[in-house]
Structure formats: structure tokens, C-alpha cells
Amino acid sequence: MNIPKGKLHDECGIFGVYGMENASELTYLGLFALQHRGQESAGIISGTPDELNIHKGMGLVEKVFNKRILDSLKGNYAMGHVRYSTTGSSLQKNAQPLLVSTDKGELGIAHNGNLVNAGKLRKELEKEGSIFQTTVDSEIILHLIARGKSQSFNENLKNALFQIEGAYSLALIRKGLLIGLRDPNGFRPLCIGKKGYAHILSSETCALDLIGAQFIRDVEPGEIVYISYSGIKSEKFVQTPQRKSFCIFEYIYFARPDSVIDGRNVHEMRKNMGRQLAKEHPVKADMVIPVPDSGNSAALGYAEESGIPFEMAIIRNHYIGRTFIQPTQDFRDFSVRIKLNPIKNIIKGKRIIVVDDSIVRGTTSRSRVKSLREAGAKEIHMRISCPPHRHRCVYGIDFPSESELLAANNDISAIKGFLNVDSIGYLSQDGLMKAIGSKNNEFCCACFDGKYPVCYDDDLSKYIHEKDSFIREIQ
Numbered sequence: 279m280n281i282p283k284g285k286l287h288d289e290c291g292i293f294g295v296y297g298m299e300n301a302s303e304l305t306y307l308g309l310f311a312l313q314h315r316g317q318e319s320a321g322i323i324s325g326t327p328d329e330l331n332i333h334k335g336m337g338l339v340e341k342v343f344n345k346r347i348l349d350s351l352k353g354n355y356a357m358g359h360v361r362y363s364t365t366g367s368s369l370q371k372n373a374q375p376l377l378v379s380t381d382k383g384e385l386g387i388a389h390n391g392n393l394v395n396a397g398k399l400r401k402e403l404e405k406e407g408s409i410f411q412t413t414v415d416s417e418i419i420l421h422l423i424a425r426g427k428s429q430s431f432n433e434n435l436k437n438a439l440f441q442i443e444g445a446y447s448l449a450l451i452r453k454g455l456l457i458g459l460r461d462p463n464g465f466r467p468l469c470i471g472k473k474g475y476a477h478i479l480s481s482e483t484c485a486l487d488l489i490g491a492q493f494i495r496d497v498e499p500g501e502i503v504y505i506s507y508s509g510i511k512s513e514k515f516v517q518t519p520q521r522k523s524f525c526i527f528e529y530i531y532f533a534r535p536d537s538v539i540d541g542r543n544v545h546e547m548r549k550n551m552g553r554q555l556a557k558e559h560p561v562k563a564d565m566v567i568p569v570p571d572s573g574n575s576a577a578l579g580y581a582e583e584s585g586i587p588f589e590m591a592i593i594r595n596h597y598i599g600r601t602f603i604q605p606t607q608d609f610r611d612f613s614v615r616i617k618l619n620p621i622k623n624i625i626k627g628k629r630i631i632v633v634d635d636s637i638v639r640g641t642t643s644r645s646r647v648k649s650l651r652e653a654g655a656k657e658i659h660m661r662i663s664c665p666p667h668r669h670r671c672v673y674g675i676d677f678p679s680e681s682e683l684l685a686a687n688n689d690i691s692a693i694k695g696f697l698n699v700d701s702i703g704y705l706s707q708d709g710l711m712k713a714i715g716s717k718n719n720e721f722c723c724a725c726f727d728g729k730y731p732v733c734y735d736d737d738l739s740k741y742i743h744e745k746d747s748f749i750r751e752i753q
């Protein structure tokens with residue numbers, strides 16, 4: 279998949295159903311609603327009383343599945359995954375869910391997040407003779423469960439969870455059982471829904487809405503929910519509560535605006551961020567313009583708070599495919615313009631406030647500012663609805679290295695110069711917490727403040743990279 283470099287990439291989405299005929303069809307629809315969380319690969323495992331069936335492939339959900347495939351994914355329980363790679367390359371072998379045979383039966387896994395001690399664990403397992411099929415950290419969890427000595431699957435699962443560290447919202451499937459769980463810090467979302475008698479697991483509530491399911495509750499950090507024909511059971515696998523560290527970036531950018539996480543609607547939170555941004559960085563201007571779609575909600579909030587008119591003066595092309603023609607000098611800003619194009623008639627001669635959710639490397643924002651200047655903008659004031667990105671993410675978001683992050687290497691006046699804007703304002707971290715209504719520091723903000731809630735080991739990326747570059751998959 280040709281993914282533009284300027285934007286952050288979503289990580290993964292998981293969805294599961296227990297207790298409904300043709301559960302794979304509902305899972306397919308759920309994955310459609312979660313497509314924004316991963317566009318590289320998609321897969322579904324479904325279960326009958328006798329067997330588990332799997333299909334997965336590279337590309338969007340609509341490309342990976344068709345009616346024939348869904349018809350063959352039989353059974354009344356299923357779970358699926360959409361992926362953007364954060365560990366392990368974008369290869370067919372790394373597509374999820376993963377399904378393995380163990381001496382305790384078949385076991386499937388779908389993972390959202392990143393383990394921070396995966397390098398260490400994988401090296402230890404390989405030393406003891408484990409053979410890995412993929413280069414994703416999720417496979418380590420399967421190995422740890424499969425090696426469990428207990429007769430009880432639940433005990434083996436908990437023992438595996440005690441050994442892994444980092445960010446993980448998981449769906450697991452085995453004969454007659456669907457399991458959902460979240461890591462003790464609760465980095466990534468996972469919620470429970472109900473449709474008729476069926477129980478649903480989903481990364482976001484927007485997928486529940488799509489299938490007409492009712493939201494029940496979020497899975498708690500450190501909680502395992504077991505869903506079977508006898509209903510739903512829950513247990514905590516950590517006794518001491520950790521500091522909750524939900525990824526603040528889910529609210530800023532990743533989650534869909536129509537989702538509700540921990541009782542907060544994402545669109546409303548983004549509007550609040552825009553309002554707070556207007557309080558912190560007011561400026562006289564003729565209009566507030568969002569960078570679509572990521573800046574829409576925050577721009578609306580900024581406009582409401584400031585009383586400056588909101589205008590959709592940048593138009594997004596929703597129908598971008600891949601072009602095999604490499605743009606030449608004649609089309610220097612091709613990749614920026616093909617996606618977003620300013621309306622000259624509205625912008626010409628105006629003082630504009632441009633609102634976006636984040637700046638990563640800054641190259642895309644700079645090209646965008648250039649096209650706004652060419653459209654005749656008199657003044658351009660950039661407003662960003664989160665603090666400057668100075669640190670990378672080790673919990674499952676594909677940030678570039680710190681050397682490539684614009685704000686890690688430049689102060690505000692250098693950023694203003696680089697982007698060629700008349701002013702720039704980022705939302706402060708205190709302002710972000712205020713906008714979201716957080717009093718208890720229950721978020722991970724490590725990409726802004728460098729305070730990583732769970733220590734990390736950097737081995738895996740290097741270790742995996744070597745393996746990925748040695749094995750080439752012909753697609």
C-alpha cells in the first residue's frame with residue numbers, strides 16, 4: 279500500500295462476535311467500520327463446534343473478502359483484524375489474525391498495540407528452540423501461551439500476560455471461546471457490545487453503530503473477558519492497578535470522530551481542543567479553515583470559540599488510487615495537491631487560520647502552506663490541536679525517528695520559518711488535558727513529554743529488520 283509519508287499511521291483494529299449465525303459476515307462489516315485503523319491487511323477467523331477457519335490477505339477489507347470467502351467462513355463466532363505494520367514489515371506472512379496449532383488445540387490472535395520487551399522475549403524463545411513464522415510481536419504471545427505448563431488455558435494465558443510488557447488490546451479465539459483483553463495500562467481501546475443474544479468485541483464503538491449493536495462498556499485495563507455459549511465472564515489479571523495510560527492520540531487523531539471512548543465522544547473532544555486552542559492562540563483573521571478531515575472538528579471548535587467564520591476552503595479528494603507515474607519537477611506538489619486542493623476564490627486576499635491535528639515531519643504542511651500562498655492567501659496562521667511532537671511512540675503508532683520530527687529539532691520560530699507561516703500555535707499539554715476533562719493524569723502523552731509509562735527495550739526493531747530484509751516475499 280502506498281502510504282503518504284507526511285501523516286501518522288493508524289495501528290490496528292480488532293473486532294469479534296460470539297453467538298450469531300454467520301458471525302464472519304458481521305465481523306466483515308465491523309472491520310469495514312475500523313478500516314481507518316489499518317489498511318495494509320485484513321483477516322477473519324471463524325469457528326464452528328468442530329473447527330476454526332481463517333482467511334486473510336493484503337489490502338483493504340473489500341479487496342481481501344468476497345461473498346464466496348465469507349460463505350466459507352462458517353460458524354457462530356468469529357474475530358477479525360485490520361493492520362498497519364508497527365513491528366514486522368508489511369508482508370503477507372505478518373497479516374493477522376494469526377492461527378496456530380498447539381497441544382492444547384488451535385488458537386488465534388488479533389493484536390492492537392506493541393510489546394516493548396518483544397526483542398528480549400523472542401531471543402529467549404528462539405534460543406530455546408522456538409520457530410517463528412512471522413516477524414510480528416503478537417506471535418510471541420502465542421508461543422508463551424502454548425508453552426504454558428498448566429492444564430488450564432486461562433492460567434496459561436495469564437502466565438503469558440505476566441511476561442509481556444507494553445501496549446496490547448487482544449482478541450483471542452479457540453474452540454468455543456472468544457476472549458478480549460487489555461494491557462494493565464489500557465493503552466489501546468477495546469469495548470464490548472451486544473446485538474440480540476450475540477456479544478461483540480470492537481476497538482471502537484463506531485463499528486457497533488454500523489452493525490446496530492448496543493454499547494455495553496469498555497474492557498477495563500488489566501481485564502480479560504471470556505465469551506462463550508454460557509455468556510460472558512470477566513477477571514482481572516493484575517492485582518495492583520497500574521497508572522492508566524490511554525493513548526491521548528486516539529482522541530487527537532486515530533479514533534473515528536463518531537466513536538465514544540471511556541465515555542468521551544471523539545468529535546466533541548476534538549472540538550474542545552479547538553476551543554482551547556483559540557483561547558491559547560488567538561489571532562485576527564477572516565476565516566478558520568480545517569485541513570480535512572483530520573482538522574475538521576478542532577477547526578469547528580476554534581471557529582465557535584473565536585467567533586471567526588468557519589470555511590471549508592480546502593477540498594479533499596476521496597477517490598485517490600495509486601498512480602504508477604512518478605511525478606516530475608512539473609508536478610512538484612503532486613502528492614499534496616491530489617489529496618487536498620484549496621479553493622482560490624475563497625482564499626484570495628484573505629487572512630486565514632488553518633487548523634490541523636498534528637505536524638510530524640512538517641514537509642506535507644509546508645507544501646500545503648505553499649499551495650495556500652499560491653491560491654492568494656494574504657496571511658496564514660497555522661494552529662495545531664495538540665502539543666509539539668518531540669518523541670517517538672513505542673506503543674504501536676508509526677512515528678518517524680526523533681531525528682525526523684520537526685518539533686524535536688526546531689524551536690517555534692524555526693518551525694514558523696520552515697513552514698513559511700505568519701504565525702504558529704500549538705495546543706499546550708495542560709490545555710489538552712483541560713479540553714479532554716482529565717484530572718487524574720490517565721493518559722500517555724509520551725510523544726509530547728517523553729515520559730514513557732512503560733520502559734522499553736529497543737532490540738526488536740533492529741532484530742526484526744534484519745530478518746525481514748533477509749526473507750523477501752513475492753506479492
Ligand code: SF4
Nearest residue numbers: 525526671722724725
Ligand atoms: S507515545 Fe503518543 S502515540 Fe504513543 S501511545 Fe503514547 S500518546 Fe499514544
